[in-house]
Amino acid sequence: MATKTILVKLKKPTKKKHKQFIYEQKEFSNCVNDCVERIQNGEKISSKDVPFNLKSSIKNEAIRRAKKAVSDYRKGRATTIPIFKKSLGVKINNQNWNSIEKNGRWYIAFTSNMGKKALPVVETKDVQTFFPFLTQKKKGFRGTMELLRKGKHWYVAIPIQISSExxxxxxxxxxxxxxxxxxxxxxxxxxxxxxxxxxxxxxxxxxxxxxxxxxxxxxxxxxxxxxxxxxxxxxxxxxxxxxxxxxxxxxxxxxxxxxxxxxxxxxxxxxxxxxxxxxxxxxxxxxxxxxxxxxxxxxxxxxxxxxxxxxxxxxxxxxxxxxxxxxxxxxxxxxxxxxxxxxxxxxxxxxxxxxxxxxxxxxxxxxxxxxx
Structure with missing residues (x-):
């Protein structure tokens, strides 16, 4: 199997969603930075120990990101441990997102503090090709997705397991x-x-x-x-x-x-x-x-x-x-x-x-x- 990552643009979210996503990005980066410091101090932490306003599954992704940063530094793969910026992409595991088709249009549904919401996407060739394989019933093709912001625009980076190259x-x-x-x-x-x-x-x-x-x-x-x-x-x-x-x-x-x-x-x-x-x-x-x-x-x-x-x-x-x-x-x-x-x-x-x-x-x- 090979992995192909596609970048999919969300159709302009409402002001409420835009504000909420920015807030969650900030919480996620703060959570990663906090976990890095605690892991360096020898703490063993789980999502229940993390005092940030995020879903537990997203807290777990933050902990994984922090562990990787500390591990890379300790093993000499990185010269320093970075301080993660507020624009850090929010990681969402494969159990908490999927594609949905409604009336011939494709949506991406993922978990956030607002619950699981389905947002319309800008349909490209990649969307038409791969979204049929990313529905709720086809978890095997999905990896950990990332919610990203570029200026005022929002994107999701989706890794897909494909069998042919x-x-x-x-x-x-x-x-x-x-x-x-x-x-x-x-x-x-x-x-x-x-x-x-x-x-x-x-x-x-x-x-x-x-x-x-x-x-x-x-x-x-x-x-x-x-x-x-x-x-x-x-x-x-x-x-x-x-x-x-x-x-x-x-x-x-x-x-x-x-x-x-x-x-x-x-x-x-x-x-x-x-x-x-x-x-x-x-x-x-x-x-x-x-x-x-x-x-x-x-x-x-x-x-x-x-x-x-x-x-x-x-x-x-x-x-x-x-x-x-x-x-x-x-x-x-x-x-x-x-x-x-x-x-x-x-x-x-x-x-x-x-x-x-x-x-x-x-x-x-x-x-x-x-x-x-």
């Missing part, structure tokens, strides 16, 4: 085929286990390594928990642990995808190239036992997040034929299995040496062979 792929394959007629910068992304990702632009020599140690540690941690809980036959707790692990991986993948796209944005007209994923699982099976702890890591999910974030900046992402990308010498062009040993690359013909994953990333960036 055929049009997306066709569009970016056309871009790739026309790349020779344009001055584009190729960015290679090699996915693996020792390093989750290695990103490079071979002509400038810029590169970035993303270690797999944190992922490996968390996988082993959750695996150990499940083993001990299994002996105690705590089946419900095991289920919760599995959900927690998936959420952790999803959050990690989103952050990693952002870092990869940020790397690409350093260059003019970037195009991101990645190997087709068919052979990654086989590679995992050939790894040492210690490395198999991250065999189930969701490479596919990471790739979808990269595509999603790259699309926001109009950066095409294309699949490259993975044949011999890890064995090909970037210096003389000789390809042989013996060129690579573990994380070391040394060409048996010309003696060129390089980190094996960096060499593969550079080869992916230079490749013009699309995956079939």
């Amino acid at each position: 055929l049009d997306f792929e066709k569009k970016h394959k056309r871009i790739f085929e026309n790349m020779k007629r344009q001055k584009s910068t190729s960015i290679g992304v090699d996915l693996g286990l020792g390093h989750i990702a290695v990103v490079s632009e071979p002509f400038s020599g810029k590169r970035q390594f993303f270690s797999g140690k944190e992922v490996g540690y968390m996988r082993r941690h959750f695996c150990s928990l499940r083993r001990s809980l299994g002996k105690a036959k705590a089946l419900r707790v095991i289920k919760r642990i599995g959900k927690k692990e998936r959420e952790w991986m999803k959050d990690y993948n989103r952050k990693l995808a952002k870092d990869i796209v940020d790397f690409a944005l350093q260059f003019d007209n970037p195009i991101i190239k990645m190997e087709a994923l068919d052979d990654i699982r086989k590679t995992c099976r050939s790894m040492k036992r210690a490395d198999k702890t991250i065999h189930s890591w969701s490479f596919y999910q990471l790739k979808q997040f990269i595509k999603e974030k790259a699309a926001k900046h109009n950066i095409p992402v294309v699949d490259i034929n993975p044949y011999q990308t890890s064995q090909f010498c970037g210096c003389c062009g000789h390809a042989e299995k013996n060129n690579r040993y573990g994380d070391k690359f040394r060409c048996v013909k010309c003696g060129y040496t390089c980190h094996a994953d960096l060499n593969a990333s550079n080869n992916i960036a230079r490749s013009t062979s699309l995956a079939g």
Whole structure:
């Protein structure tokens, strides 16, 4: 599954609703800032402990946002903890909003302090395409929505789970085929286990390594928990642990995808190239036992997040034929299995040496062979 976020404009709300939404935005941002301070002080808080005039479900979203801000700071993903502004978008979980069709028109219904209200939207192609799948009965397609304001206008940012990206792929394959007629910068992304990702632009020599140690540690941690809980036959707790692990991986993948796209944005007209994923699982099976702890890591999910974030900046992402990308010498062009040993690359013909994953990333960036 892939995620597509659409921005839908609300038809001009009444003055009363406009005033109420501004008030809730302010309450939400104040709530997040208050929760950040309390979490830093070691408090464990729930919605009943939060003294703000918001629905409990929205308080819970504020707590999640605050926890993420503190976590990012503590893990070094952010240099400071931000002070959230009054214009912060209000998060509304998937159980508290849905689309409604009335007399051939589409509305968005969501929970606020005024109760659950249905507001008409400006109908676009996205609305016509996706709103039939966002009704009350089809919760599986909905994610956490965000209520936003731009000046006097109100919008909702809606994430949608979609199963097909055929049009997306066709569009970016056309871009790739026309790349020779344009001055584009190729960015290679090699996915693996020792390093989750290695990103490079071979002509400038810029590169970035993303270690797999944190992922490996968390996988082993959750695996150990499940083993001990299994002996105690705590089946419900095991289920919760599995959900927690998936959420952790999803959050990690989103952050990693952002870092990869940020790397690409350093260059003019970037195009991101990645190997087709068919052979990654086989590679995992050939790894040492210690490395198999991250065999189930969701490479596919990471790739979808990269595509999603790259699309926001109009950066095409294309699949490259993975044949011999890890064995090909970037210096003389000789390809042989013996060129690579573990994380070391040394060409048996010309003696060129390089980190094996960096060499593969550079080869992916230079490749013009699309995956079939």
